[in-house]
Amino acid sequence: MSARGTFIVIEGLDRSGKSTQAGIIHKKLAERFGDQRVKLIKFPDRTTPIGKMIDSYLRSQSDLDDQAIHLLFSANRWEVASSILSDLQNGITIVCDRYVYSGVAFSASKGLSFDWCVAPDVGLPSPDVVLFLDISPEAAKLRGGYGEERYEKEEMQRRVRENFKQLGKEQKTTKEESWVEIDAGKGLASVTEDVWTAVEKVMGQQAEDVQKLWMHRLKQS
Ligand code: Z5A
Ligand code: MG
Numbered sequence: 001m002s003a004r005g006t007f008i009v010i011e012g013l014d015r016s017g018k019s020t021q022a023g024i025i026h027k028k029l030a031e032r033f034g035d036q037r038v039k040l041i042k043f044p045d046r047t048t049p050i051g052k053m054i055d056s057y058l059r060s061q062s063d064l065d066d067q068a069i070h071l072l073f074s075a076n077r078w079e080v081a082s083s084i085l086s087d088l089q090n091g092i093t094i095v096c097d098r099y100v101y102s103g104v105a106f107s108a109s110k111g112l113s114f115d116w117c118v119a120p121d122v123g124l125p126s127p128d129v130v131l132f133l134d135i136s137p138e139a140a141k142l143r144g145g146y147g148e149e150r151y152e153k154e155e156m157q158r159r160v161r162e163n164f165k166q167l168g169k170e171q172k173t174t175k176e177e178s179w180v181e182i183d184a185g186k187g188l189a190s191v192t193e194d195v196w197t198a199v200e201k202v203m204g205q206q207a208e209d210v211q212k213l214w215m216h217r218l219k220q221s
Contacts, residue, residue, distance in 0.1 A: 002204055002205070002206050002207065002208055003091055003208070004088050004089055004090075004091060004206065004208060004210065005037070005038075005087060005088040005089075005090070005091050005092040005093040005094060006088075006093045006094075006128050006129075006202060006203050006204065006205075006206055007084070007088055007093075007094050007096070007125060007126070007127045007128045007129075007206075007210070008025065008093065008094065008095050008096065008127065008128065008129055008131065008199060008202070009096045009098075009099045009101070009127040009129070009130045009131070010022050010025075010095070010096065010097055010098070010130075010131050010133065010195075011098060011099065011101045011102060011130055011131070011132050011133065011164065012132055012133030012134065012135065012164070012184060013133070013134070013135050013137065013140055013157055013160065013161055013164070013184075014140060014151070014152055014157060015135070015140040015141070015143045015144070016133035016134070016135040016140060016184040017133055017135075017184050017188070017191060018097050018098060018133055019042070019097055020188070021131070021133065021191065021192065021195050022040060022042070022095050022096075022097040023040070024192055024195070024196075025095050025195060025196070025199055026038060026039075026040040026095045028196065028199075029093055029095065029199075033093065036092075037091065037092055037093060038092065038093045038094075038095065039087060039092055039093070039094050039095070040094075040095045040097070041080070041084070041094060041095070041096050041097070042096070042097040042098065043073070043076060043077055043096070043097070043098045043099055043102070043103075044058075044073060044076050044098075045076055045080065048076065048079060050072055050075050050076045050079060051076055053072055054069070054072055054073060054076060057069050057072075057150070058149045058150050058151070059148075059149060059150075060149075060150055066107060066110050066111075066112055067112065069107075070103065070107040070112065070117060070120070071120055073102075073103045073107075074100075074103060074120035074121050075120075077099070077100065077103075077121065077124055078124065081124050081125060084096075084125045085125050085210055088125065088210050089210065093203075096127070099127065099130075100118075100121040100124060100213065100214075101130065101132075101164060101167050103117065103121060104117040104118055104121070104163065104167060105160045105161075105163035105164045105167065106151055106160055106163075108163045109156055109159035109160045109162075109163055114163075114166070115217075118214060118217060119217075121213060121214065122212075122213065122214045122215065122217055122218055123212045123213065123214075123215065124212070124213045125210050125211075125212070125213065126210065126211035126212060126213040126214075127213075128178070128202055128205075128206040129178045129179075129180060129198065129199075129202040130168075130171065130178070130179045130180065131180050131182055131195055131198055131199075132164060132168055132179060132180065132181045132182065133182050133184035133191070133195075134161075134164075134181050134182065134183060134184055134185075135183075135184040135185045136161075136185065137154045137157040137158050137161065138154075139185045140157065141154060167179075168181060174216060178202065180198045182194045182195060182198065
């Protein structure tokens, strides 16, 4: 059993229930280990100066080149990377609502190359598990429809889903961190049960050192 915290990432399509599940896991873990031992974080973090630029872009209140917004999303993670690392090392478990996988899946769906999209996130703290909430764009749409933000269009969501699946495939090959696909189209109780089963499986099983994400990609080039 490792003394450091576990880094749990929740990813998935829009309306797949990421924020709902992140909240539930955070609550359950806090009940089990205490409030001080578990933190809930979310990307984009719209509260920082970089996050405010992202928020304005997502609401179509400002325009940016695809490359520029991609780098801002990554910088928004780097600005808290050292605090994630120190929390994990201090035994705090982190539940993270979206991470690098959203970064690559969304930007690549706009036509940027996969490798280019991956590069700025290389070296960030590596999650111990990625719970990918999978849902068809049609089923997601039934959950109140897509909102008003820039990427909330069915066609784009379809391409984003393919990109997530590609990342999952690569993850399984490299075994760098574990990728668990969860059918998020089911009812809330059933999805919650599947998510909790996956969380319980990884809690405390991680290596003592936090790995740096996707470092093997640097060695390839
Ligand atoms: N983005 C990016 O491009 N690059 C990056 O690096 C990052 C993000 C990090 C904003 O993200 C955008 O940023 C996003 C990706 C891009 N683009 N889009 N589009 P965001 O995280 O701020 O988006 P959000 O609006 O907060 O979350 P969401 O993805 O749309 O929703 P969700 O968190 O997955 O779902 P939810 O809010 O938990 O649930 C949605 C509804 O479904 C709600 O009414 C629930 O009560 C209901 N629900 C939940 N679970 C169920 C089940 N099982 N059954 C039925 N109903 C359910
Ligand atoms: Mg959300």
